[in-house]
Amino acid sequence: MSGDILLQVKNVWVPRPGADVLRGVNLTVRVSEIHVLLGLNGSGKTSLALTLIGSEGYIPTQGHILFDGEEITSLSVTERARRGLTLAWQEPARFEGLHIADYLALGMQSPKRERIEEALRAVALAPQAYMGRTVDGTLSGGERKRIELAAVYAMRPRLAILDEPDSGVDVLCISDIIALVQRMSQEGTSVLMITHRDEMADVADAASLMCGGTVVQTGTPAEMRVYFAQRCRPHENLLGSQPWDEKAGGTYQQVVTEGIRV
Amino acid sequence: MNANTNTHTTARVSSSVLAAQNPAWAREFQAILKAYEQAGGRPDILRTPRVASAVISGNQVLAVNMVEGVNIETEELAQGVRARITVAPGTKVAYPVHLCFGMTAEKGLQEILSEFNIGEGAEIGFLAHCTFPNAVNLQHVMNAQIHIGPGATMRYREGHYHGQTGGIEVLPTTHAQIDEGGQLESEFNLVHGRVGRLSIEFEVDVGASGIVELSTKAYGSEDDTIHINEIVRLNGEKARGLTKTRVAVRDRAVSEVYTTAEGNAPHSIGHMDCTEIVRGQAVARNVPIVVVRNDRARITHEAAIGSVGRKELETLMARGLNEEEAVDIIIRGMLG
Numbered sequence: 141m142s143g144d145i146l147l148q149v150k151n152v153w154v155p156r157p158g159a160d161v162l163r164g165v166n167l168t169v170r171v172s173e174i175h176v177l178l179g180l181n182g183s184g185k186t187s188l189a190l191t192l193i194g195s196e197g198y199i200p201t202q203g204h205i206l207f208d209g210e211e212i213t214s215l216s217v218t219e220r221a222r223r224g225l226t227l228a229w230q231e232p233a234r235f236e237g238l239h240i241a242d243y244l245a246l247g248m249q250s251p252k253r254e255r256i257e258e259a260l261r262a263v264a265l266a267p268q269a270y271m272g273r274t275v276d277g278t279l280s281g282g283e284r285k286r287i288e289l290a291a292v293y294a295m296r297p298r299l300a301i302l303d304e305p306d307s308g309v310d311v312l313c314i315s316d317i318i319a320l321v322q323r324m325s326q327e328g329t330s331v332l333m334i335t336h337r338d339e340m341a342d343v344a345d346a347a348s349l350m351c352g353g354t355v356v357q358t359g360t361p362a363e364m365r366v367y368f369a370q371r372c373r374p375h376e377n378l379l380g381s382q383p384w385d386e387k388a389g390g391t392y393q394q395v396v397t398e399g400i401r402v
Numbered sequence: 403m404n405a406n407t408n409t410h411t412t413a414r415v416s417s418s419v420l421a422a423q424n425p426a427w428a429r430e431f432q433a434i435l436k437a438y439e440q441a442g443g444r445p446d447i448l449r450t451p452r453v454a455s456a457v458i459s460g461n462q463v464l465a466v467n468m469v470e471g472v473n474i475e476t477e478e479l480a481q482g483v484r485a486r487i488t489v490a491p492g493t494k495v496a497y498p499v500h501l502c503f504g505m506t507a508e509k510g511l512q513e514i515l516s517e518f519n520i521g522e523g524a525e526i527g528f529l530a531h532c533t534f535p536n537a538v539n540l541q542h543v544m545n546a547q548i549h550i551g552p553g554a555t556m557r558y559r560e561g562h563y564h565g566q567t568g569g570i571e572v573l574p575t576t577h578a579q580i581d582e583g584g585q586l587e588s589e590f591n592l593v594h595g596r597v598g599r600l601s602i603e604f605e606v607d608v609g610a611s612g613i614v615e616l617s618t619k620a621y622g623s624e625d626d627t628i629h630i631n632e633i634v635r636l637n638g639e640k641a642r643g644l645t646k647t648r649v650a651v652r653d654r655a656v657s658e659v660y661t662t663a664e665g666n667a668p669h670s671i672g673h674m675d676c677t678e679i680v681r682g683q684a685v686a687r688n689v690p691i692v693v694v695r696n697d698r699a700r701i702t703h704e705a706a707i708g709s710v711g712r713k714e715l716e717t718l719m720a721r722g723l724n725e726e727e728a729v730d731i732i733i734r735g736m737l738g
Contacts, residue, residue, distance in 0.1 A: 193716070193720055195716055196712055196716070216719070217716050217719040217720055218719045218722060218723065218724045218725070220720075221719060221720050221721060221722040222722050226720045226721065227720050229713070229717060232717065233711065233713045233714040233717045235714065235731075235732060235735050236648075236677075236735055236736045237734075237735035237736055237737070237738040238731065238732075238735035246718060246721040246722070246723060246731070247721030247722055274735075291721065295721060295722075
């Protein structure tokens with residue numbers, strides 16, 4: 141892998157009531173890179189996403205987050221967004237009375253109707269059918285997810301974190317999402333795509349694997365896809381949401397390895 | 403009592419002719435039109451012959467325009483106006499009737515006593531703008547009686563603008579009777595300028611297969627007080643009712659929302675939906691009361707009271723808005 145580093149996560153620990161949800165995360169995302177973050181449910185992927193955007197309750201007690209070389213660990217969600225770091229939520233919020241066109245325009249520095257229409261078309265939604273609708277319960281879950289992706293695309297961020305863009309949408313939509321991610325990368329946006337569909341790694345330049353609250357492997361998408369499919373999938377009950385028991389000793393790498401041997 | 407009854411059966415003389423005849427009338431008319439615009443109204447519509455309308459300032463009826471099938475009778479009282487609006491059976495009115503109520507004075511009382519009688523099978527809408535832009539110590543009392551005939555539909559939308567002083571009391575009381583198959587959609591908005599003191603009392607009795615939807619939106623600040631009491635009685639078989647209340651309060655404002663839905667007949671269905679957002683030292687209270695007198699009726703309610711959801715806030719902040727901007731977007735959307 142080559143290219144300038146955009147995001148650097150160094151030994152980040154984040155506590156939540158009952159357990160640390162992130163335990164010494166290290167991760168690097170480069171400019172215009174599509175980086176896939178794989179992991180089972182409960183492995184800490186969404187917690188990492190929320191930590192990266194500065195969400196309340198996900199404040200690191202150790203470690204550093206650097207964005208374009210600048211320390212952003214203590215910056216607010218707004219300040220990080222204004223530097224070009226944003227998130228498409230796995231289950232996007234709904235907003236009564238807020239029109240889709242206005243919602244998309246919120247993140248744009250110079251809102252233009254053409255860009256809003258282009259963003260809607262990029263997620264396979266007809267602008268004339270959606271511009272005047274509202275971002276509320278009248279949208280289906282799949283429509284809302286597409287709107288969220290369109291809003292992030294319209295914003296032209298430097299780093300877009302997409303939290304499971306492939307969940308809750310129909311299979312036919314997966315190709316639209318892949319095309320959108322590639323388009324974002326071509327236009328200069330780095331993408332950190334969280335998923336537990338290993339096939340989504342096909343479009344990526346790099347991939348990392350999370351387990352037990354930390355990144356245990358980073359490599360090429362092909363390597364990580366094989367690793368994930370063959371070694372993690374069979375052990376979903378052992379890994380994933382089960383926090384690593386410090387008393388048992390050992391390392392996360394050992395957890396993964398022992399899981400493989402079962 | 404200084405009473406002056408006008409029964410208007412044809413369109414009024416044009417405003418330009420009247421202005422030439424009576425400069426005082428012209429000044430008041432222009433002032434209330436300006437205030438009407440502040441409240442979100444379009445003054446040009448009040449001069450359009452094909453749109454029924456009435457313009458009332460204080461206790462003066464400044465203009466009335468009628469269209470076929472819509473009769474508006476007015477009576478000037480000592481401190482207000484009595485208005486009787488009758489829609490003939492079967493009348494379908496293309497454009498909503500525009501009503502402008504207000505006072506440009508700083509102090510005083512305006513009492514509007516109104517009757518709406520919607521004939522069988524008629525369909526009509528009303529767009530009312532109530533404007534008190536200079537209120538310092540002013541009271542606006544409304545007492546409305548609504549009768550919706552069988553199969554008739556009435557849509558009533560009322561928007562208020564009160565200026566920024568908060569020196570106003572708005573006290574509307576309404577009783578509505580909906581006959582079999584009739585429909586009433588009523589929307590009340592007070593989201594621009596200060597609320598002052600608002601106390602809404604709304605009772606509605608719904609006959610068989612009748613439908614009522616009450617939507618109330620208010621945004622209180624400083625020491626504003628908002629009191630809403632809505633009672634929906636679903637008395638006829640298959641009657642349906644919905645109350646939807648959206649209130650935001652900040653600073654030291656207080657909001658109290660009481661909604662009652664009664665399922666009194668078989669297959670009557672009612673729902674109460676209340677959302678109140680609280681900021682600063684403000685206080686919000688919601689008391690839903692469910693009464694069911696028939697074992698085949700069903701009444702439900704939902705309420706969300708408190709701060710703006712963190713996820714909603716952070717979603718907007720992740721687009722670059724600061725927290726205050728995000729809250730404002732959420733509140734404006736909810737009240738919009």
